[in-house]
Structure formats: structure tokens, C-alpha cells
Amino acid sequence: MAVASVAAALLAALGGALWLAARRFSGPRNQRQQGGGDPGLMHGKTVLITGANSGLGRATAAELLRLGARVIMGCRDRARAEEAAGQLRQELCQAGGAGPDGTDGQLVVKELDLASLRSVRAFCQELLQEEPRLDVLINNAGVFHCPYTKTEDGFEMQFGVNHLGHFLLTNLLLGLLKSSAPSRIVVVSSKLYKYGEINFEDLNSEQSYNKSFCYSRSKLANILFTRELARRLEGTNVTVNVLHPGIVRTNLGRHIHIPLLARPLFNLVSWAFFKTPLEGAQTSIYLACSPDVEGVSGRYFGDCKEEELLPKAMDESVARKLWDISEVMVGILK
Numbered sequence: 001m002a003v004a005s006v007a008a009a010l011l012a013a014l015g016g017a018l019w020l021a022a023r024r025f026s027g028p029r030n031q032r033q034q035g036g037g038d039p040g041l042m043h044g045k046t047v048l049i050t051g052a053n054s055g056l057g058r059a060t061a062a063e064l065l066r067l068g069a070r071v072i073m074g075c076r077d078r079a080r081a082e083e084a085a086g087q088l089r090q091e092l093c094q095a096g097g098a099g100p101d102g103t104d105g106q107l108v109v110k111e112l113d114l115a116s117l118r119s120v121r122a123f124c125q126e127l128l129q130e131e132p133r134l135d136v137l138i139n140n141a142g143v144f145h146c147p148y149t150k151t152e153d154g155f156e157m158q159f160g161v162n163h164l165g166h167f168l169l170t171n172l173l174l175g176l177l178k179s180s181a182p183s184r185i186v187v188v189s190s191k192l193y194k195y196g197e198i199n200f201e202d203l204n205s206e207q208s209y210n211k212s213f214c215y216s217r218s219k220l221a222n223i224l225f226t227r228e229l230a231r232r233l234e235g236t237n238v239t240v241n242v243l244h245p246g247i248v249r250t251n252l253g254r255h256i257h258i259p260l261l262a263r264p265l266f267n268l269v270s271w272a273f274f275k276t277p278l279e280g281a282q283t284s285i286y287l288a289c290s291p292d293v294e295g296v297s298g299r300y301f302g303d304c305k306e307e308e309l310l311p312k313a314m315d316e317s318v319a320r321k322l323w324d325i326s327e328v329m330v331g332i333l334k
């Protein structure tokens with residue numbers, strides 16, 4: 001009896017997933033939504049994307065290249081990044097966006113490990129020497145649900161990469177962004193920020209570590225950082241906005257253990273319900289290049305629309321305190 005009920009429940013779940021999948025894929029799939037635009041829209045603009053070799057970052061890079069931007073991929077693993085860059089160049093050529101050598105210089109790979117402040121500093125030093133302008137910075141890279149590990153500088157990994165690495169990167173590139181203004185900063189957060197709290201007594205999670213909580217906290221930090229930065233950038237013509245991409249089929253869940261037997265069902269559900277990377281990247285692309293958001297700053301977006309934040313993500317005193325503490329943690333001298 002129990003076996004029959006479980007089998008019936010599984011069949012119902014399977015049927016539901018298939019029905020939804022059929023509905024989902026009967027519509028236009030992977031289509032470019034509001035974030036899309038005419039090839040040439042980003043011509044002459046330089047965009048830096050962190051974590052551009054995979055998932056949302058890769059899809060964002062592909063679309064911005066198609067729109068004519070010069071894209072700098074900031075990636076921690078050169079081999080993985082070069083492989084992705086090779087595919088992106090090929091896709092662009094096949095799409096007619098460039099001749100066989102037309103992507104030379106339009107797509108640049110640079111090593112950037114956000115888990116190492118030394119790497120962030122070296123990356124910025126090189127970029128500032130080589131690049132005369134930076135029109136868009138997309139803080140996209142992220143880690144999720146990893147076991148307790150520390151960055152090279154001794155910070156809890158999720159907070160260290162998702163927040164502190166990008167905090168230092170952005171601060172070191174602000175001068176270039178200001179001199180290239182109007183320019184934009186786009187921060188990729190997550191709806192899971194709702195479950196995070198900023199506990200200033202234990203930012204490094206030495207006392208207790210919970211993978212989900214620490215991810216959520218790092219994503220709440222992304223939002224508080226965005227809002228405080230927007231306040232500091234008033235009048236500079238550099239804007240900064242933050243987004244959640246929805247649930248997207250990427251490599252982000254690599255640390256989550258799914259039992260072997262449950263994998264087919266998980267794959268089916270993710271295929272049916274999760275966004276594709278291109279769909280998930282739409283809001284990043286929109287915030288990077290749409291004229292609709294010219295001059296808009298300090299806002300939170302999902303599906304290319306502004307969304308409301310919980311009060312904890314709008315607390316100015318917490319945002320200022322987090323900024324001050326982050327400056328000390330990454331060693332920025334005032």
C-alpha cells in the first residue's frame with residue numbers, strides 16, 4: 001500500500017513536471033527579453049564581468065558581446081576561462097557578429113580570484129594600467145553552500161568571495177568608473193538575502209557555520225553594499241543597482257549533495273522549472289545597458305523590474321557599519 005502511494009506520488013510529480021515543461025517550452029524559449037537590444041547598442045563600451053566563464057556570467061558575456069561591447073572576463077581559473085572565451089568567440093562569429101578575427105581584443109580574459117585580496121589588487125593594478133575606460137562593472141561571481149573553508153586572507157568563503165572580494169574590486173575600480181561616467185555597476189544578489197542577518201560579532205562565522213545562512217548573509221551584504229555605494233556615488237553619474245536572477249540552471253549548486261537515485265527527478269524538475277542561463281541573465285543585461293535605467297541607482301530588480309526590499313536590506317545604519325567594517329577587513333586605507 002505504502003509502496004503504491006509513493007509510486008503514485010512520484011508519478012503525479014513526474015506528470016506535473018512534464019505538463020509544466022510542455023507549457024514552458026511551447027512558448028518562445030531562451031528568447032531575449034527586455035535586456036536584449038540592437039547589435040551595436042554597446043559599441044565602444046567596456047564591460048568587466050566577474051565569473052564570466054560559467055552560468056549567468058557566461059550568458060551575460062555572450063549577450064553583451066552580441067550587442068557590441070568589449071568584454072573583460074574576470075575569472076579565477078585561466079584554463080576554464082580560455083575554454084569559455086573560445087566558445088564565446090566561435091558563437092559570435094557564427095552569429096555573424098564578427099569576422100574570423102573580428103573578436104580579437106573584443107573579448108579579454110584576465111585572472112581574478114575573489115578569494116584572494118592579493119589577486120584582486122593585482123588584477124585591478126593591471127586593468128588600470130591597460131584599460132583607458134570602464135563603462136560597466138558586473139559583480140556576478142559567487143559561491144554557494146560550500147563547506148566551511150576560508151579565503152587566502154582568512155575570511156569565511158561565501159562572505160569573502162561574494163561580498164568582500166567584490167567590495168575591494170569595486171572600490172579599486174571606482175576612479176576609472178568615475179572618469180568613464182556615465183557608467184554603471186551591476187551587483188548580482190539573490191532572493192535568499194531574505195534569510196540572512198548581518199551579525200557583526202561573528203562575520204567570519206567562527207562561532208557557528210550554517211551554509212545556507214552564510215550564503216544568504218553574503219547576498220544581504222551585496223544589497224546593503226549597493227545601497228550604501230549608491231549614496232556615496234550621488235552626483236558622480238556612476239549608478240549601482242542590484243538584482244536577483246531567479247532560480248537558474250547553472251553550476252552554482254555544485255556543493256549540494258543530491259543522492260544518486262534522486263538525481264533524475266532533480267534534473268527533470270530543474271529542466272522544467274529553472275530558468276536557462278540566458279533567461280536568468282536578462283536582468284543583468286538590462287541593468288548593464290538599457291536606457292530605461294539611465295540615472296537609476298540604489299534599486300533592487302528582478303525580471304527587469306524594480307522590486308521592494310525587506311526593511312533589513314534598507315537599514316542605512318547597518319549598511320554604513322558594514323561598509324566601515326569591510327574597509328578594515330580588506331585593508332582599504334582612508
Ligand SMILES: NC(=O)c1ccc[n+]([C@@H]2O[C@H](COP(=O)([O-])OP(=O)(O)OC[C@H]3O[C@@H](n4cnc5c(N)ncnc54)[C@H](OP(=O)(O)O)[C@@H]3O)[C@@H](O)[C@H]2O)c1
Pocket residue numbers: 050051052053054055056057074075076077080112113114115116140141142143144161188189190191244245246247248249250251252253
Ligand atoms: N543560479 C541561481 O539559481 C542563482 C540564484 C540567485 C543568485 N545567483 C547568483 O548568480 C551569480 C552567478 O552564479 P551562477 O548561478 O552563474 O553560478 P556558476 O555557474 O557556478 O558561476 C559562478 C561563477 O563564479 C566564479 N567564482 C566562484 N568563486 C570565485 C572566485 N573565488 N573568484 C572568481 N570567480 C569565482 C565561478 O568560477 P569557476 O567556474 O572557476 O568555479 C563561476 O564562473 C552568483 O553570484 C550567484 O550567487 C544564482
